[in-house]
Amino acid sequence: MRALAVVTSSLFDKIEDSQKHLIEIDNLKIPIAFIEGTPPDFEADSDKYANFVLVKKSSFSLNYRDLGVIEGAWKKLNAEKEDTFYAIGSDFSGHVAAIGKNVTTLAVGDLVMGNCFYPESENGTIPGIPSNHSSKEYEIYHWGKLIKVPDYISSVEAGAMSIGIQTATAMIRKANIKKGDNVLVTSITSNTSFFFLNALWNLDCNVYGLSYSGKNTEIVREHFTFIKDVFGIKENKIPEKIFFDVVLDAFSDTYLPILSSKLNLHARYVTCGIFNQSSDKITNVKPINLPLLIANLMIRNVSFIGNCLGTTEDLLTGIESYKTHKIKIDSIFTDGDTLAEFINKTYNLGSDKFGKVVYQYT
Structure with missing residues (x-):
């Protein structure tokens, strides 16, 4: 299992150059890298996971908010002497790999994306972004934090949409x-x-x-x-x-x-x-x-x-508009590209972009 993470300096030194990068945030140079890990255990028949879903990610993207997450993670990790990390990422898409016994809204194989409803609780779970670690190739979510992606949106597009759509639709509603x-x-x-x-x-x-x-x-x-x-x-x-x-x-x-x-x-x-x-x-x-x-x-x-994020209805209303107006993807990166290229393009460093930048797992 792969994930993009803020890593300690000791771990950074052990990773090949193409898979690591020092991201500059003001006067800080923070080590980030793709790391390998073990997929989480998921027992579909257990009570513990009855309302949860295991998702195998297809794509993810970073947002401006991730810069704050990266800086916050580095403040906690920079004094660590051992090899450790903090996985990052906001938007994602992925296919359902397994479901708990109480889940009826999703099925194995469904393409899903995050539901960032806020500020009210919905679907029996807490409001907000489903995860600050969405670059993890496998991750467990409560079913209420996911929605099924319609056929007219690709897995790459879906990996760049949730936060932006939910926020924009809510703001226009309030305006x-x-x-x-x-x-x-x-x-x-x-x-x-x-x-x-x-x-x-x-x-x-x-x-x-x-x-x-x-x-x-x-x-x-x-x-x-x-x-x-x-x-x-x-x-x-x-x-x-x-x-x-x-x-x-x-x-x-x-x-x-x-x-x-x-x-x-x-x-x-x-x-x-x-x-x-x-x-x-x-x-x-x-x-x-x-x-x-x-x-x-x-x-x-x-x-x-x-305004912070929006409701489930805002997300569904916004997604509907993409039947006729497709999301603009500037660039798609895979494991054949360097991490530095992905980060620099994402944050428009040294190259112009128009639209979202997405990392696709292959």
Whole structure:
């Protein structure tokens, strides 16, 4: 059984070069590698596993959130002298290898993906992402944390979807977009914003994009032809006469201070994340004028909505839209590629990408 993991330095030294990499997070160089392990025991007839499912993974992908998981794992492992590791990974797909005796919603052989429902408990299990270790080639899940993948989605696509779809659909539901609204999607080339845009195809609104770097915006406009315009932060190109009814924002600490004066009355500002997640970035955040920020929101009667993931219904609704609009996969990596290539492409280091990057087990 393989898994992608943060590893101790002693273990890192024993792994072949193509299967390991030092990932840089601020001032840290953290050792990660593909490791070999033993599949978990699963007794299908036992009471212990009655409500559980053993999944053999087909693919997995990393998200921005994994950088925080990687840093947190390294803080616990960096002083260890023994060979040990912490498996990582967020999104995944896989086939059911075995089921517990109480499981009726899934069958052996079904292709499944994670169900990240949040914040309410569903299906008799706890809310949130099914696992922080989803690169594990074999993993046991409660049946309620999985959904069967429809035929029109491949195993590679399914390994990149759950978190993005569930988050984007929930945010658009909460944004209550009306006909003719001006909708701004920030960080237009990010993976999260790709899911926002894919959910906006058939809504009768005016969609604009915002980019911090200004890179690769043309390829986004070519794919999402309904986008009216893309503005650049660095060039200060947001038109003075355009104000927004809805903002869908993946990195509120970057964009909210800039956009608080560009919102219409009764605007809805919906965000699902922050950019400054690492310990180094958090301690070096530039101060903002909080009274001015709050005043701008208050005088416009803006609704500021924080969002984490979504419901099962959000996931199913979002998946339905992929019947007509396929998820864009930038790259697929396998064991014939180096780990460095996969990580660098995933986090857009040294090479441009558009769409998700997926690792496929073969």
